[in-house]
Amino acid sequence: MSRVAAIDCGTNSTRLLVADVTESFDGLKDLRDLHREMRVVRLGKGVDATGRLDPEALERTRAALVDYAAAARRKGAERIRMVATSATRDASNREEFFAMVRDTLGVDAEVITGDEEARLSFVGAVGDLDPDDGPFVVTDVGGGSTEVVVGELRDGVAEVTAAKSVDIGSVRLTERCLPDDPATPEQVDEARLVASAVLDEAFAAVPVEGVTTWVGVAGTITSLSAIAQELPAYDRDAVHNSTLSREQLHRLADELVHAPRAEKEKHGSLHPGRVDVIGAGALVVQALADELHARAGIGKVVVSEHDILDGIARSIA
Numbered sequence: 001m002s003r004v005a006a007i008d009c010g011t012n013s014t015r016l017l018v019a020d021v022t023e024s025f026d027g028l029k030d031l032r033d034l035h036r037e038m039r040v041v042r043l044g045k046g047v048d049a050t051g052r053l054d055p056e057a058l059e060r061t062r063a064a065l066v067d068y069a070a071a072a073r074r075k076g077a078e079r080i081r082m083v084a085t086s087a088t089r090d091a092s093n094r095e096e097f098f099a100m101v102r103d104t105l106g107v108d109a110e111v112i113t114g115d116e117e118a119r120l121s122f123v124g125a126v127g128d129l130d131p132d133d134g135p136f137v138v139t140d141v142g143g144g145s146t147e148v149v150v151g152e153l154r155d156g157v158a159e160v161t162a163a164k165s166v167d168i169g170s171v172r173l174t175e176r177c178l179p180d181d182p183a184t185p186e187q188v189d190e191a192r193l194v195a196s197a198v199l200d201e202a203f204a205a206v207p208v209e210g211v212t213t214w215v216g217v218a219g220t221i222t223s224l225s226a227i228a229q230e231l232p233a234y235d236r237d238a239v240h241n242s243t244l245s246r247e248q249l250h251r252l253a254d255e256l257v258h259a260p261r262a263e264k265e266k267h268g269s270l271h272p273g274r275v276d277v278i279g280a281g282a283l284v285v286q287a288l289a290d291e292l293h294a295r296a297g298i299g300k301v302v303v304s305e306h307d308i309l310d311g312i313a314r315s316i317a
Helices: 055-075 086-090 094-105 114-126 170-177 185-205 219-228 246-258 278-296 308-316
Strands: 002-009 013-023 029-040 079-084 109-111 136-141 146-154 157-166 213-217 242-245 300-303
Touching (some): 079 086, 079 308, 086 094, 136 278, 170 278, 185 246, 213 219, 242 246
Parallel strands (some): 002 079
Antiparallel strands (some): 002 013, 136 146, 242 300
16 A cells, blocks of 8 residues: 555646555555545646746745645655646746745646646546446546547556647637626627537547547536535535536536626635636537537536546556
8 A cells, every 4th residue: 555645737726635555466556535625726827828837826835845745744645746747848937936836845747748647647547447338438527728638448557549639728818808707698699609610620630439438527527516516615525426418517607607706606616716717617518518418419418526636646646
C-alpha cells in the first residue's frame, strides 16, 4: 500500500486528493480516499486575452498550495504529484508559477499536454466501472479546456484508444463570449457557435461511433447534477454515478446561461467560485450532448466524481 497526494491545478480550481493506493495480486489498483479538497483560485483569469498568469491569481494559488502541503504532511503522504493543465500551458510567464510551486511544495509542477490530461481523466473516471458498460467516452469540461476520450476497461486496466483536448471551457468561453450579466441573446448565440466549432476539432480526432456509455467528470458536470437534483448543499455521494438526460442538459443550459448572477446564487449546491462561469460550462456540456446523440445515439451522461485526480493518484502509486 502507498499513501500519495495528488494535486490538479486547472484554469478555475485547484484540488487535492490524499489516498491510499493498494495493488492487488492481479495488478489492479484500488483507491481509498483519506482527504479531498477544492479551492476556486481562477488561475487562468485573463490568460486567454493576455497570455499571462495574473499576479493575484498566482497568489491565490500559492495560498491554496501552502494549505495542501500541510494537509499532505498531516496525512502522511509518501509521494506527491502536481499536474498543471490548460492555464499554465498557455501562459508566457509560467516560469513564475514553476518557481512558486517548487518553493511551496518541494516538487516541480508538471505541465502536461492536453492528451495526457485526457488519458489521466479517463483512467480516473472508469477505474471502478463495469467493463461491460463500455466502450466509454469520457468528457472533462474544465475552465480552459475540454477533453474527449474514448476507451475500454480490459482485465481491470483502462485502455485509451483516442483522445483530444481542445481550448474551450467554462472560464475561456465566459471571457470570450459572455461578458454581461445576464448574457444577451446575441452573446449566447455566439457562445453556442464557438463551443460547437471548437468541439468539432475533438470529434474529428476522436471517433465516438460505437461508444455505449458517456461519463462526465469535473466541476461543471458535477455542479449541473447537483442543481438538477435541487440539493440544498453539495453532496458528493448524491452526485456520483447520477445521470442527466440530454433533455435535462438542454433545460439546465438554457436556464443558467440566461439567469442573472443573483438567481444562480440561490442554488445552495453551486460553489460561489463557479457562479459566473456555470452558464458557459453548461453550454459546452449541451454541445457535447448534441454531438454524442447525433454520432453515437447516446441520450444521457453518467456523472462521476472520479476524474483526473484519481488518475494522478493511480499514476504515482
